[in-house]
Amino acid sequence: MQNHSKGITYALIAALLWSVLAIIIKYALNFLPPATLAWFRFATAFSILSIYLVLYSKNSLAILKKPPPLALLAAVFLGLNYLFFIHGLNFTTPGNSQIYIQAGPLCLAIIGIVIFREKIGIRQLAGFAIVTAGFIIFFSEQLKETYLIPHDYKTGALWVALAGISWAAFASLQKILVRKHGAGQLNLVIFGLNAILFIPLVDFRSIVSLDPWQFLIALSLGLNTLLAYGSLALALKYTDANKISVITTINPIITFAAMIILEAMAVTWIEPESITILTISGTFIIILGAVMVVYKKAGNNKLKVNISQKNHAGQENIG
DSSP, rough: OEEEEEEHHHHHHHHHHHHHHHHHHHHTTTTHHHHHHHHHHHHHHHHHHHHHHHHHOOOGGGGGGGGOHHHHHHHHHHHHHHHHHHHHHHOOOOOHHHHHTTTHHHHHHHOOOOOSOHHHHHHHHHHHHHHHHHHHHTTTTHHHHHHHHHHHHHHHHHHHHHHHHHHHHHHHHHHHHTTTTOOHEEEEEHHHHHHHTGGGOOOHHHHOOOOOHHHHHHHHHHHHHHHHHHHHHHHHHOOHHHHHHHTTTTHHHHHHHHHHHHHHHTTOOSSSOOOOHHHHHHHHHHHHHHHHHHOHHHHHHHHHHHHHHHHHHHHHHHO
């Protein structure tokens, strides 16, 4: 599998995990406070990753003795992402928050093109435009309500947008760090630092009072965090940030599809989503735009290989 394909695959895994995560968090907030839940996710991810590295790659633990400054900064941005998003949800709704959290992937795409000098063609530009149009259609109802909502509601939207920007800063630093460090090493620092920073906000009594089922739900969130951010780090290693940003924008679509399935199963612990023609149309438009951005012709690579082989053969003949 080529690096580009690997990157897209890992980005899709991360997007799928984050989409399921949103639903599980909605359920887990019934028995754990937001900050406590965030700490539990970081602490669980750090613990599982530490055990794995102790068993299979002890040398990777050396990064904890002298962590890269950029890794520490990346950890802070990811922690801010968690705090800003939780704070924003106190003022706005989950559906509306999905609009403004897209500030993250948008900023990452711009950073990828401007800072990392990633090449982008006319097809990719058209794809970005189509994705944007698709999201406007997909979230048309929520966007209409934005102009009618009170000031506190808009304040929540601002906090969620800041959460997205913080995530973009984190992902950009990861893009730099994965060039020299392994994904597991970096996440060990990022999870570990946030597990420490969140301690003052933790309500340990709520954790002790969890029943076995609730504990398993919380544990699954930690495992989700570990796998999702491990996949993101690998995606950033193998492909362009602007392409990853488009993949992550499909999170709401996957979440929406999962909500439809849950509604069909007559689940009562979460409110159902409304389905309209605009919603379905927006979904197909977003997918079309995403495919246009991430699709890469194999012909160019084959041409480069053929040219390289011919040049090599020519050099042998000259010798």
